[in-house]
Every structure is written in structure tokens, then in C-alpha cells.
Amino acid sequence: MSRLQILIAGGGLGGLAMAVMLERLPEHKKVDYLILERSTFLNPIGSAISLHASVIPLLKQLGIWSEIEKASKPMSHFSIKREDGSDLGTVDFAYGQLDYSFYGMVLARPDLHEILLSHVPPEKILTGKRIVSTTQDDFGVSCHCADSTIYHGDILIGADGAYSAVRQSLYKDLRAHGNLPRQDFSPIKLDQVVVVGITSPLNPLEYPMLKEDVCQFRIVLGGRDRAYTMWMVPLTDNRVAWSIGGRSDALNGSSFWSESQEEATTSFGLKAHQNSRFPDWGEAESESIEEICDYMRTKPNPFGYGTYGDLIDRTPKHLISRVMFEEKGFRTWYGGRTVLIGDACHKSVPFGGQGKPLSRMVILNTARRSGLGERYN
Ligand SMILES: Cc1cc2nc3c(=O)[nH]c(=O)nc-3n(C[C@H](O)[C@H](O)[C@H](O)COP(=O)(O)OP(=O)(O)OC[C@H]3O[C@@H](n4cnc5c(N)ncnc54)[C@H](O)[C@@H]3O)c2cc1C
Structure with a gap:
């Protein structure tokens, strides 16, 4: 009997995590699968990403936990300040330890991407395959790609x-x-616009947060003229992930933040998203990244050395990207032979969002939404 053929749309964290799960199936249950990825190469970009404590048993079961643990720091607290350095408070994440026997973990998204990718055989990933439509009937499912190729399978997993x-x-x-x-x-809903980056290794004498074994998120809520949040997240290897974010209303115009804190609650005048122009991470216009960085660069860093400009200047350009954070939970996550996982059906504000829970991360989403959570937890 021929094996089940699975198509996975998208080689992001969700698609790759799914592939690693399929790789781990016992021999007698093995399936054939293929990832169809739109990009011409898999680009390990992004900033910090947190993994909720409840997903760690899954990572252990997949045999990738020790690699991830080595690249991560346990997430302990949020520490929040105003722009002038005065304290606003802390949020304790010890509940992860109490509820799940693990702390949540924080690591560089590119590192997580590389780890997952290293467990997927290269021949299982086809790049440059932008799916434009799909069809399904009682006999199978097909993906129609922009380059006029068509791929057939028994089941389609939309991780795109x-x-x-x-x-x-x-x-x-x-x-x-x-x-x-x-x-x-x-x-x-699109209400967050964020520029993110990961610095090169920094000097712990200048950034004492790097000496800590745990990862305390440093957050500044600031901006008299334009409301912003600045996040600094100490990573392994003396790197700091940072993000500068504000609200978006997907408005027009060239100014990137609204003119006052009050206004920022309703508008954040970054250039129009209108969905296809900035559909994803790292596809923003570089001028708007520079515009935001220039606005922030002279502000003193209340958690470390010098100014935000010092962090920005110590970040390789290719590791800086601009992101629109969308938010929506879709109710429908399967139909016929198609199942949706990760952001395809449950898009929430990840790292850098203003005060949104960080726990809604992809593997957890993937596992839960696809019904694998029960099996792997
Ligand atoms: C480049 C990138 C960087 C990110 N950085 C961070 C970060 O630093 N911190 C954080 O918390 N979250 C980050 N995120 C978001 C986070 O990774 C996702 O919210 C989460 O991992 C959900 O993953 P996903 O696989 O469902 O979706 P995604 O990670 O968005 O992956 C979707 C994949 O599908 C591909 N794709 C899209 N459309 C098509 C199509 N039509 N045909 C074929 N392939 C398609 C995309 O190229 C992408 O590889 C990033 C996402 C991306 C894509």
C-alpha cells in the first residue's frame, strides 16, 4: 500500500515543527511529506521568541529539547520602566514553573529556525513555491503555485x-x-508595528543584564510626542534582542507614529499596510525602518549603556526587520482534507506586542490546533 502523501504549505516555524513531528513517526506509520515554501531561501530572521512552558514536553518528545535549551534562557520576569528610568512594575513568570514544572524559554528566532531546519532533510523542502490556490475533492488535494506547478497529496497542512x-x-x-x-x-486586525533586531555579542560590563542566567525582559513604555514600547531581551552569547513598537492603524502618510500618547491609542500613522505591501516579516521598506531607528537613536537606554542608537548600531543590518503584528483567531481550522496550523488560523501578537501574552507561540498553537497537543503533551 502506498504511503500517505502530506503537503505542508510554508517552511516557517509551524511548517518545520510539523515536519519534525512527521520525521519522528515510527517506521510502520511513516508518511511522505513535502514542504512548499514561497521564499527562494529559508531566511532565519526575526528577534527573540518565547516558548511557553507547556510546550517543552513536546520538544523533549521530538528529541530537540537539549539543543533548544542550550540556545535559550529561562524567562523569569518582565521589568517595566518609563522613559525617564522610573519603575512601572514587574511581571513574574514563576507560574510557568509552578503550573508546568518548567519556566518558559526565550531564544533568538533565527536559532530556533536553524534547529528545526537541521532536523528536516533538505530534499523535503521546495523553495520558490508560492501557493496561489488550492483545490480538494474526495480523492485528494492540490496546491497550485505561482510558477504554474501543481502538487498533489492526500492531506494539506496550511502553515503559510x-x-x-x-x-x-x-x-x-x-x-x-x-x-x-x-x-x-x-x-x-493590524494594530502593532515593530522594528526588531538582534545585536552582535555585546560587552556585559556595558549591559549588565547579559550576566544573568535568566532572561528578564526589559520594557520601556515611553514617548511624550509619539507613544512607543522598547523591549530589550538578553539572549545567549551576549546578544540582545530588541524591538521598538507602536500602534498601527494601517493609516496612510509618511509619519510613523501618531502625534500624542492619546492619539496613539487610536492611530499609529505608519504607511498603509493594505495587506499585500507589507505582508510579512522583513519585507518592509528600508526607509521606514531607518525613520523609526533615527527617531529612537538618541534616547537614553534606561536599562544599560548609552542610547538606543548604541544597540541599533551594534546590530547587523540584515538582522533588522520591520513587522506588522496582526491579531485574529479564526474559528475554522480545517475542512475536507485541509488543516490550518499556527498563524494561518491563530494569529496573535508575538514578542514586541504591547502587553499581550507571550505564550501563544507557534509550536504550542500548532500542537493544540491540530489536535496533536493531547498526543504530545
Ligand atoms: C521571517 C519571520 C520572522 C519572525 N520573527 C519573529 C520574532 O522574532 N519573534 C516572534 O515572536 N515571532 C516572530 N515571527 C512570527 C512567528 O515566527 C510566528 O508568529 C509563529 O512562528 C507562527 O509560525 P507559522 O509557521 O505559523 O507562520 P510564519 O512563521 O509566518 O511562517 C509562514 C511561512 O509560510 C510561507 N508562506 C507564506 N505564504 C505562502 C504561500 N502562499 N505559499 C508558500 N509559502 C508561503 C512564509 O514565507 C513563511 O516561511 C516571525 C515570522 C517570520 C515569517
């Missing part, structure tokens, strides 16, 4: 992110048959 083409095809079909709930019609 917030603007998932798989979801759009599936929903079109379900809607045509009156099977899509109303809440899934509404657009994705």
Missing part, C-alpha cells in the same frame, strides 16, 4: 502564516457552501 493562501482557498470554498461562520469573514 497570517495571510495564508491555503486558508483563503479553503474559506472561499466553505463560504460558497454556507459553511463558514460569520466571524471568519471579518478582516485581520
Whole structure:
């Protein structure tokens, strides 16, 4: 009997985590699978990413925990200050230890991406395959790519992110048959715009936070003229992940933040997102990244040495990217032979969001949404 053929749309963290799970199936249950990734190469970019404590048993079961643990720091606290350095408070993450026997962990997203990628055989990943639509019937499912190629399988896993083409095809079909709930019609909310980066190794004498074994997130809530949040997250190898964020209303105009704190609660005048222009991480116009960095660079860093400019200048340019953070939980996550995982069905504000829980990370989402959580937890 021929093996089950699985297509995975997207080689982000969700798609790769899924592939590692499939790699671990026992011999008699092995399936064939293929990842179709839009990018022409898998780009390990991003900033810090946190893994909720509840996902650690899954990582252990997949046999990748020791690598991840080596690259991570346990997440202990958020420490929040105003721009002038005065304290606003702390948030304790010890509950992870109490509830799950583990702290959540924090690591560089590029490191997590590399670890997952190293467990997936290269021949299982096809790059330059942008899926434009999908079709399915009783006999199988097909992915139609922008380069006119078509791939067939028995099951399709849509791990193609917030603007998932798989979801759009599936929903079109379900809607045509009156099977899509109303809440899934509404657009994705875009209210966070963030520039993120990871520095080269820094001197712990200048940034004492690097000497700590645990990872305390340092957050500054600031901006008299333009409201912003600045996050600094100490990583392994003396690196610091940082992010500068503000609210977005996907408005037009060239100014990047609204003119006052009050206004910032309703508008954040960054250039129009209008979905396809900045659909993803790292695809922003470099001028807008520079505009935001220039605005922030002279501000003193209340948690360390010098100014924010010192952090920005110690960050390799290719490790700085601008991100739109979307937020929406879709109710429908499967239909026929198609299942959606990760951001394709449950997009929430990750690292850098203003005060949103950090726990909604991909592998957990992936495991839970796809029903694997119960099996792997
Ligand atoms: C480059 C990048 C950097 C990120 N950095 C951070 C970070 O620093 N901190 C943090 O907390 N979160 C970060 N995120 C978000 C975080 O990784 C995701 O929220 C989370 O991992 C969910 O993963 P996912 O696999 O569901 O979606 P994603 O990580 O968005 O991956 C989706 C994948 O699908 C591919 N894809 C999209 N459309 C198509 C298509 N039509 N056909 C084929 N392939 C397609 C994309 O190229 C991408 O590789 C980043 C995401 C990306 C893509």
C-alpha cells in the first residue's frame, strides 16, 4: 500500500515543527511529506521568541529539547520602566514553573529556525513555491503555485502564516457552501508595528543584564510626542534582542507614529499596510525602518549603556526587520482534507506586542490546533 502523501504549505516555524513531528513517526506509520515554501531561501530572521512552558514536553518528545535549551534562557520576569528610568512594575513568570514544572524559554528566532531546519532533510523542502490556490475533492488535494506547478497529496497542512493562501482557498470554498461562520469573514486586525533586531555579542560590563542566567525582559513604555514600547531581551552569547513598537492603524502618510500618547491609542500613522505591501516579516521598506531607528537613536537606554542608537548600531543590518503584528483567531481550522496550523488560523501578537501574552507561540498553537497537543503533551 502506498504511503500517505502530506503537503505542508510554508517552511516557517509551524511548517518545520510539523515536519519534525512527521520525521519522528515510527517506521510502520511513516508518511511522505513535502514542504512548499514561497521564499527562494529559508531566511532565519526575526528577534527573540518565547516558548511557553507547556510546550517543552513536546520538544523533549521530538528529541530537540537539549539543543533548544542550550540556545535559550529561562524567562523569569518582565521589568517595566518609563522613559525617564522610573519603575512601572514587574511581571513574574514563576507560574510557568509552578503550573508546568518548567519556566518558559526565550531564544533568538533565527536559532530556533536553524534547529528545526537541521532536523528536516533538505530534499523535503521546495523553495520558490508560492501557493496561489488550492483545490480538494474526495480523492485528494492540490496546491497550485505561482510558477504554474501543481502538487498533489492526500492531506494539506496550511502553515503559510497570517495571510495564508491555503486558508483563503479553503474559506472561499466553505463560504460558497454556507459553511463558514460569520466571524471568519471579518478582516485581520493590524494594530502593532515593530522594528526588531538582534545585536552582535555585546560587552556585559556595558549591559549588565547579559550576566544573568535568566532572561528578564526589559520594557520601556515611553514617548511624550509619539507613544512607543522598547523591549530589550538578553539572549545567549551576549546578544540582545530588541524591538521598538507602536500602534498601527494601517493609516496612510509618511509619519510613523501618531502625534500624542492619546492619539496613539487610536492611530499609529505608519504607511498603509493594505495587506499585500507589507505582508510579512522583513519585507518592509528600508526607509521606514531607518525613520523609526533615527527617531529612537538618541534616547537614553534606561536599562544599560548609552542610547538606543548604541544597540541599533551594534546590530547587523540584515538582522533588522520591520513587522506588522496582526491579531485574529479564526474559528475554522480545517475542512475536507485541509488543516490550518499556527498563524494561518491563530494569529496573535508575538514578542514586541504591547502587553499581550507571550505564550501563544507557534509550536504550542500548532500542537493544540491540530489536535496533536493531547498526543504530545
Ligand atoms: C521571517 C519571520 C520572522 C519572525 N520573527 C519573529 C520574532 O522574532 N519573534 C516572534 O515572536 N515571532 C516572530 N515571527 C512570527 C512567528 O515566527 C510566528 O508568529 C509563529 O512562528 C507562527 O509560525 P507559522 O509557521 O505559523 O507562520 P510564519 O512563521 O509566518 O511562517 C509562514 C511561512 O509560510 C510561507 N508562506 C507564506 N505564504 C505562502 C504561500 N502562499 N505559499 C508558500 N509559502 C508561503 C512564509 O514565507 C513563511 O516561511 C516571525 C515570522 C517570520 C515569517
